[in-house]
Amino acid sequence: MANFETPELQETVEIPALKKGVMSHSRPFVSKEQFQAPLGFPGELADDWKDVAIAKLGELLKTNRALQVFMDSCVKCGACTDKCHYFLGTSDPRNMPVARQDLLRGVYRRYYTLPGKYFPKLVGATDLTEEVMDQWYSYFHQCSECRRCSVYCPYGIDTAEITMATRDIMNAVGKGQKYSNEIIGKVFKIGNNLGLPQPALEDTLLGLEEDVKDETGIDVRFPLDEKGAEVLVVTPSADFFAEPHIDGLIGYAKVFHAAGISWTLSSHASEAANFGLFIGSNENMKKIAMRIREAALDLGVKRIIFGECGHAWRVAYSYLNTLAGPFDFLDPRYPVPQHICEFTHDLIQRGVITLDKSRNDHRRVTFHDSCNVARASRMGDMPGGQFVIPREVIKAACNHFYDMAPETIGEATFCCGGGGGLLTDDLMELRVKGALPRMSALKQVVEEHEVTHMAAICAICKSQFSKVLPYYGFQMDQIISVHQLVSDAIVLDAQQ
């Protein structure tokens, strides 16, 4: 299938012996001027790129407390060294979180600390050179910003913050990543990551209405740009046509139909994902987030609900109020924004919608906690609601649910291997190897409980697993949307 070997599945998480530099060749395509310009970044390295990079680092240290504290605080205790899925899957020591951080920390120490200025060798400080920049480009594109390391660090050092800062520095000197930057350009120009214009979107949604009608005989609507709807749904654009995402979108529509709550999608904000997060660019993240505010104002909705999307939910839950708030024009009885699982869960609890679990009896299901939902957001009122609520929804929709090993779910969940701007074919080796811990945990429940499907609530997870499942001997359609389970179980005629 490719010019690398798929790792062998493991019984439990095994810590590999170090193989230095084995992943130094892995790097995504570099962005070109045409993709850099719309984001406000230079197209290529200028002569003074080192000065610009060092100045940018200085600016970030002054405007991001996390970066400053994280640069200083690491004691090299080793707690994080065996926590990254990319290290576990590749054995490259630079994929140990602390070693990844040290690529930036060495430069920080050289230019911004006294010992680094006078005794660089002693404290591991390094000059910024082209070679260092190459290492940055390679290894800061082998971090999916999943925050697993930050759970275990005694000081809460989050490598994601350091990855984002370094990518921001690289963009500032014209060394951006094509995949993320091209996509952000599409969002600015067309409204979503896939570059799906309004007429195409409308067609797709009409097609879905027909499909559901054929299948159920019921007129379930998929409204677009409908002013005066109660709810604006913002969902990842993969939900409009990719498998298994689209079955999730059908699920949302059926839930709204059954609950009798009017809703609409927006062609202006036809994308939940915010890749500004991945590249650590607050300016771009804010600009992308503003589309959602504009759409909500324009359409006059009372609530905003996000579809199944992991990093999107992080930006929505944790940042939207900061980036595009305040949302005092929305109905104050509901949190802004809400997650579709919170919405569906509440309707199930109150008995507004009815699910017939037996319709999913042919499935034995497990649940993959998506990294940014798990460790960078919440659902419901209590800490950890992000673990409880999706499981409650799944259990309400099917009879056979089995969790994977506890050290691989909840706050300890492993990233799918494709998050944080790495879901691109030029990083296939990394993606396959990074999926090893999750695939091993899946195999265990497949063997113990005859699990047939893994449900997820993230567009990236779903795309990533469709692609990597076959490498490990599974079927690509074993990954499904949580709302696909809801879609198949929901009793629609009860409301008629």
Add this chain to the structure above:
Amino acid sequence: MFVTVLFALLFYVATAIFLVGLGMRIARYARTPAPLKIPTTPAPTTRGGVVVRMGTEVLLFNSLFKANKWIWLFGFMFHVALALVLLRHLRYFLDPVPTWVVLIQPFGMYAAFAMVIGLAGLWARRVFVERIRYISSPSDHLMLALLLGIALTGLGMTYLWHTDISAVKLFFTGLMRFELNPLPTQPLLLLHLFLVASLMVIFPFSKLLHAPGVFFSPTRNQVDNPREKRHVANVKWMIAVEKPAASADQ
């Protein structure tokens, strides 16, 4: 007399660097904005909850316990022992010695052994565990050597070559009143004091900043309430670009 003046100067300078350096660093941490909400979740939803989280982090090393039981064991042993030893040393600076300092005295004496065991364990891991060896720079080894040196010279004076401890106390209480009292010139004592002064000088410029740093770590000290309370910070990109952000701040 020469030694007394030298060490008096050394401790004045070391204390000044320690206090000013640390103070400036803490001021920098406090001044730097945390533009976004980034608590590692699940996180507490109230201030009180954050105090509890920080407490378990600082007093029990909760996250480290989850990460690795060996590092936790040695690290916890070292830090608790160090705290006891430091508190025990208050008897050399305070007159009269408070009762509680008298009470912990015996624990403080044994704690020195725990400190050595903890440090030795951490150093052994740094040398023998491949992953940790890979991430260690010379300064990481030197830091352990320095701490171990302080502990061993201290133990040496407690059990092998006693020093005139009341003279030492007169020297330090004198320093605090800007008076010079003669410092005993026993080599082990001078080495012990020199290493301690070095540690104080190094503190504000090294990874020892993890001590104040942890309290400022946004992933640990932020309340998880972004939907309930709009988080704003004074950074250019947040306030400059658009209008609504500046309008209302709850």
